[in-house]
Amino acid sequence: MEQHSIFIYILLSIVITNLIRVTPMILIKGPITNRFVRSFLYYVPYVTLAVMAFPDMILATPTPLPGIIALLAGIVAAWLRLGLFPVAAICCVTVYLLI
């Protein structure tokens, strides 16, 4: 297997990420009207973050249990709309106390 260059990985991610940001600004003259496209784009952010959070969150701890409890604590805190930083802090403290 060939060795991949870390610089190429980083460069690719920088170029692609910013192209995604700039493309709609250049292409879109009016609002998007296609209902399916808009619905798809509406769900994508939530779905991506959800599949990234689970099961990775409970695999990151030495045993699954602290991760599961942190996940539940985080969901409750976020449900109560505590905000970005408090939710993140609650997850960290929960895991720290349990491992």
Added chain:
Amino acid sequence: MTVDFDILKRNELRDGLRDGIPIAMGYFAVTFSLGIIAARAGLTAPLGFLSSFFTRASAGEYGTYTLVAVQATYVEVIAMCLVANLRYMLMSAALSQKIAPGTSWFHRILMACCVTDEVFGISVAHPDYTPPAYTYSAAMISTLFWASGCAVGIVAGSLLPQPMVTALSMSLYGMFLAIIIPPAHKDRNVLYALTACFVLSGLCAVAPIIGEWSSGMRTVVLTIVISTVAAWLKPIKTEPMEQQEPSSSLEWSSRDRGQQS
């Protein structure tokens, strides 16, 4: 091409800084844990700083670093960046409606590059048209903290005791939860979609064959499949674009403002 820098008003720069500082604080904590993951992928602190400075994408960077750590193919990295950052396309599209007519392409493109969940949130919540200066100064202060947090995380991650590193690595997942859960509270369809995500993602991780996929591959495939099915079964109501925006980031910004005033 002449660039109209004189549209950058001092009070708009100051307002952007004011609203950007609370975001910057949160960013530092989150990228610290991103740095821990970047260190595992072999990034040095300067490289992590540059990478974070120019990408500014929580999920996208996380996905990229986990793929780099396992020496995945370049195609996988491209697919991951496309899918994990697809939401920025939506945000950029919405922001395009908030820029005053006659604003130069230079400022349109630079404003698009500033889009992150939170900077987009405060920019689109700005009354009337969003002045470029406001977005720039909020993006600049938060990006500096974002990149610094990553660099510090790369260095400190190897110095801290292992239980603390594990605990801190939870902050990124906490941030994900803070973004996805409040909209599920408001929109039942998002709640259904998230439930499907947790169940299917868990199943795919342990299933035969699919369980062998990299987590990046799993993310890409599941995102496309679940979002397509959700859009097909539960299409959004057709309203003007801005009202359909995921409002979580807007809520953060109004809360941040409330604390300041």
